[in-house]
Amino acid sequence: MNNALIIGQYVPGNSLIHRLDPRTKITIVFFFVIIVFFANNVPSYSLLTAFSVLCVLISRVPLQFILKGLLPVWFLIIFTFILHLIITNEGNLLVNWGFIKIYSGGVIQGLAISLRFFLLILTTSLLTLTTTPIEITDAMEEMLHPLKKIKFPVHELALMMSISLRFIPTLMQETDKISRAQAARGVDFRTGPVKDRVMAVIPLLVPLFVSAFKRAEDLAMAMEARGYQGGEGRSKLRELHIGTKDILVLTGFVLMLAALFFLRQ
Amino acid sequence: MEIQFKDVSYIYQENTPFAHKALENISFKVGSGSFVAVIGHTGSGKSTLIQHLNGLSLPSRGEITIGDFRLSADGKPKNIRDLRRKVGVVFQYPEHQLFEETVAKDIAFGPKNFDVKQEEINLRIEKLFPAVGLSEELLERSPFDLSGGQKRRVAIAGVLAMAPEVLVLDEPTAGLDPRGQREIMDMFYQLHQEQNLTTVLVTHSMEDALAYADKIIILNKGQKYMEGSPLDVFKQTEKLQKVQLGVPEVIHFLNQYNERFGTSLNYQYQSMPELAEEIKKQLEVGSHE
Numbered sequence: 162m163n164n165a166l167i168i169g170q171y172v173p174g175n176s177l178i179h180r181l182d183p184r185t186k187i188t189i190v191f192f193f194v195i196i197v198f199f200a201n202n203v204p205s206y207s208l209l210t211a212f213s214v215l216c217v218l219i220s221r222v223p224l225q226f227i228l229k230g231l232l233p234v235w236f237l238i239i240f241t242f243i244l245h246l247i248i249t250n251e252g253n254l255l256v257n258w259g260f261i262k263i264y265s266g267g268v269i270q271g272l273a274i275s276l277r278f279f280l281l282i283l284t285t286s287l288l289t290l291t292t293t294p295i296e297i298t299d300a301m302e303e304m305l306h307p308l309k310k311i312k313f314p315v316h317e318l319a320l321m322m323s324i325s326l327r328f329i330p331t332l333m334q335e336t337d338k339i340s341r342a343q344a345a346r347g348v349d350f351r352t353g354p355v356k357d358r359v360m361a362v363i364p365l366l367v368p369l370f371v372s373a374f375k376r377a378e379d380l381a382m383a384m385e386a387r388g389y390q391g392g393e394g395r396s397k398l399r400e401l402h403i404g405t406k407d408i409l410v411l412t413g414f415v416l417m418l419a420a421l422f423f424l425r426q
Numbered sequence: 427m428e429i430q431f432k433d434v435s436y437i438y439q440e441n442t443p444f445a446h447k448a449l450e451n452i453s454f455k456v457g458s459g460s461f462v463a464v465i466g467h468t469g470s471g472k473s474t475l476i477q478h479l480n481g482l483s484l485p486s487r488g489e490i491t492i493g494d495f496r497l498s499a500d501g502k503p504k505n506i507r508d509l510r511r512k513v514g515v516v517f518q519y520p521e522h523q524l525f526e527e528t529v530a531k532d533i534a535f536g537p538k539n540f541d542v543k544q545e546e547i548n549l550r551i552e553k554l555f556p557a558v559g560l561s562e563e564l565l566e567r568s569p570f571d572l573s574g575g576q577k578r579r580v581a582i583a584g585v586l587a588m589a590p591e592v593l594v595l596d597e598p599t600a601g602l603d604p605r606g607q608r609e610i611m612d613m614f615y616q617l618h619q620e621q622n623l624t625t626v627l628v629t630h631s632m633e634d635a636l637a638y639a640d641k642i643i644i645l646n647k648g649q650k651y652m653e654g655s656p657l658d659v660f661k662q663t664e665k666l667q668k669v670q671l672g673v674p675e676v677i678h679f680l681n682q683y684n685e686r687f688g689t690s691l692n693y694q695y696q697s698m699p700e701l702a703e704e705i706k707k708q709l710e711v712g713s714h715e
Contacts, residue, residue, distance in 0.1 A: 172443050226442055335522075341482050342523040345515040346584065347507065347539030364535065367525035371570065 170230075171293050177406065178220040178291045183300035185407040189414050190288045196421060197277050204424040206276060212417055213283050220291050227286065234282050238275045245271035294326035299401060316391060324380070332373065339368050427493035427512065427591050427624055429456040429479065434488035436474055448474040450648045451488070456641065461618055461625045463635035463656075465671065466645035472596075472628045473518070475645070479594050479626065480513040481506045492592065511540045514590030516598050520581035524569040529560075529580050532569050536588040550587050557617070558583045559609055575606050582610070586617070592624045593617070599634075611638065632674040636660065636695075644671065657693065676701060 173179075178186070193212075200206045217224060251266030289297070302319035309315050340350060343364045350361050436449040449471045456462050466472050477483040478490055481497055490497040495509045503509070517523070526532035533554075534547045542550075555562055558579045564572065569580055582598065595614060599607035615638050618625045629635055635642050635656060642659045644652040646669045652659055660666070660673045663681065672678065680693055680701065689708070696704065 223443065338517070339523055341477065342515075342517045342520065344482060345480055345510060345513075345517070346523070346536035346588070347510055349507070349539075364523075364525045368522055371525075372522060 170290065172222050172226075172290050174221055174291065176219055176221045176291070177410075178216060178287070180406070181410060182401055182403050182407045183292050183296040184304055184401060185403065185411060186288055186292055187297070187300050187304065188411070190284055192414070192418070193284050194281055196418060197280055199421065199425060200273075200277070201425050205421055206273065208417065208421055208424060209280055210276070213280050213287075216284065216287055220287060222287070222290050227283070227290070231282060231286065238278050241278055242271040242275040245274055295323060296401075298323040298326065299397070299399070303401060316395075328373075328376070331376070332369070335372055336365065336369055340365055428458045428491070429592070429624065429626070430454075430491045431478075432489045432491075434478065434485040434490060436471075436478070436483060437486045440486060448648055449478075449485075452645075452648075452650050453488075454643055454650065454653055456624060456626070458624055459622050460641055461615075461639050462627065462641045462643060463639035464626060464628045464643050464645060465630070465632070465635055466651075467670065469647075470645040471648040472645055474648075476515065476594055476596050476626070476628060479592065480510050480515055482515075507540070511588060512590055513592040513594060514585040514588050515594040516582055516585050516596065518596045518600060519578075520585070520598070521569075521574065521577035523584070524577060524581055527568060528566050529569050529572070530565040532580060533584045533587050536584050540588060542588075547587065550589065551583070554583050554586055557613060558586070559613065575602055578602065578606075579610070590623070592626070594626045594628075596628045597630065598627075599631075614638075632660070632672060636674045636677070644669070660693075 193209075197209060200209050217227065246263055246267045247261060249267035249270045250262065250264050252269070253265045254262060255265055255268070256263040298319050301322065302315055305313070305315045305318070340348075343361075344350065346364075348361050348364055350358065350365075352358075353361075431452050431454050434449055434452045435447065438444070438446045438448055452471075452475070464472050464475060474483065478485060478497065479492065481495075481502060484497055484499060484502065486499055488498070492509065492513065495503060495505065497503065524532050526535060530551065533551055534544070537547045537550065538544075551565070555565075560576065560579050560583070564576065564580075569577060572580065578598075586593075593614070598614065599610050602610065611634055614625065614627075617623060618638075627634070627639065639656055642652070642654060642656050643650060644659065644666075651669060652662070652665065660677050663673050666673060673681070676696065676698055677693055679698075680691055683689065683705070684691055691701075691704065691708070
């Protein structure tokens with residue numbers, strides 16, 4: 162199993178964030194992703210950081226777990242920081258090594274962009290950490306409902322999404338199983354020259370594709386056998402509904418938005 | 427090769443909310459050349475245990491010795507490749523690992539990874555093919571065109587072609603028809619004896635454990651629940667029932683027969699027909715008196 166990356170993993174819980182309607186969460190994350198780009202000074206960035214940290218605290222997902230899980234993304238964040246540090250030339254000259262010149266503007270720019278990036282990833286991964294994939298697809302289907310008027314296949318899209326989400330863990334298990342079986346037959350996925358390592362992927366991919374196609378076939382057959390015929394007239398086991406807490410949270414979010422526009426320059 | 431587990435524990439995804447203890451303080455010893463059956467319910471840690479036998483998983487605590495190889499939490503030993511060559515693992519549904527264009531190439535894949543020469547591989551295939559019950563005309567076919575049972579046999583041949591000294595079998599007969607199951611188990615047993623292999627069999631079948639193993643280890647919730655010879659283990663019917671495990675049909679029948687008629691027939695590896703003969707004889711003696 163891939164233990165390093167936690168994006169897309171769900172951590173069961175019963176916090177306020179877990180219990181919110183998924184549509185509320187998606188709406189908030191959607192707007193948050195946009196307004197992150199509007200922050201432009203210390204107070205506004207502090208506000209956004211405080212908001213995301215507060216969300217993490219309320220969700221009771223261990224902070225350490227999230228930070229460790231974002232390990233692969235840290236690389237990108239640090240890379241962005243360094244890039245901005247080097248290419249921006251505004252403000253006072255701080256360091257001059259001849260070929261590398263670091264300006265104060267670069268430090269500020271780098272910090273701001275990295276923070277933006279971090280907040281984006283933190284909030285979006287918090288969404289998937291506290292919302293089951295089923296809830297997310299249900300919410301997407303509901304939210305895209307108006308598009309049905311222009312013959313956009315909303316239900317089919319949601320179905321495709323839930324099927325693919327449903328099979329991610331299955332395929333990961335399958336990959337794990339096959340790679341173990343091949344490792345037992347002497348394949349080395351981790352060491353050796355690059356060419357050998359690329360070749361080592363073939364004994365993994367071929368069986369994986371074969372089983373994925375087989376699964377797809379079985380699933381289609383099973384759905385047809387049980388009379389599946391698309392979204393028309395189909396009822397749901399769990400109806401989504403917006404409650405008081407959703408309205409409260411949304412109101413809070415709007416207030417924060419107002420505060421942000423008040424704080425920014 | 428001798429296998430020894432010393433206080434081995436294994437924890438999945440340690441230090442995350444998903445941490446899960448799969449093995450807890452497992453200790454046992456398997457002598458070179460013996461046949462061990464590992465029995466337990468789904469989730470009892472059988473498959474995890476197997477992955478420790480060739481270093482696919484390393485113990486979180488404790489130590490494992492397999493021949494001259496030592497495995498512990500400190501990291502992989504450098505000679506892990508040698509270990510993998512000497513320990514052949516037939517995983518559950520091994521046919522899922524087939525990928526080559528032809529059966530011959532797929533079988534050669536394992537030994538080739540361990541630098542065995544093509545001529546030697548061909549010799550091995552020649553010997554193996556009749557043993558696993560396949561005919562040579564299949565060699566040039568695609569493994570994906572074969573029937574389920576044939577695929578299974580090809581995959582098994584792929585592991586055996588590595589000429590391992592320890593053979594690890596994870597429910598190798600799951601999903602086969604009764605005849606295929608018996609053929610494959612008999613084949614493994616024959617190989618075990620002929621080549622003096624050390625065999626570890628994970629199974630649900632008490633019948634197989636009784637028929638082939640000279641030692642049984644029962645796992646329950648990641649812990650060793652029982653260990654001993656088949657006769658010793660299957661004597662303790664009640665202890666087995668506590669973890670929802672039964673005893674083989676023959677022994678179950680014998681126990682019930684003894685209880686019902688107040689007799690005291692002993693179990694000495696008789697088959698059902700042999701037992702029937704024995705009972706018949708006893709009844710005849712009884713009626714003459």
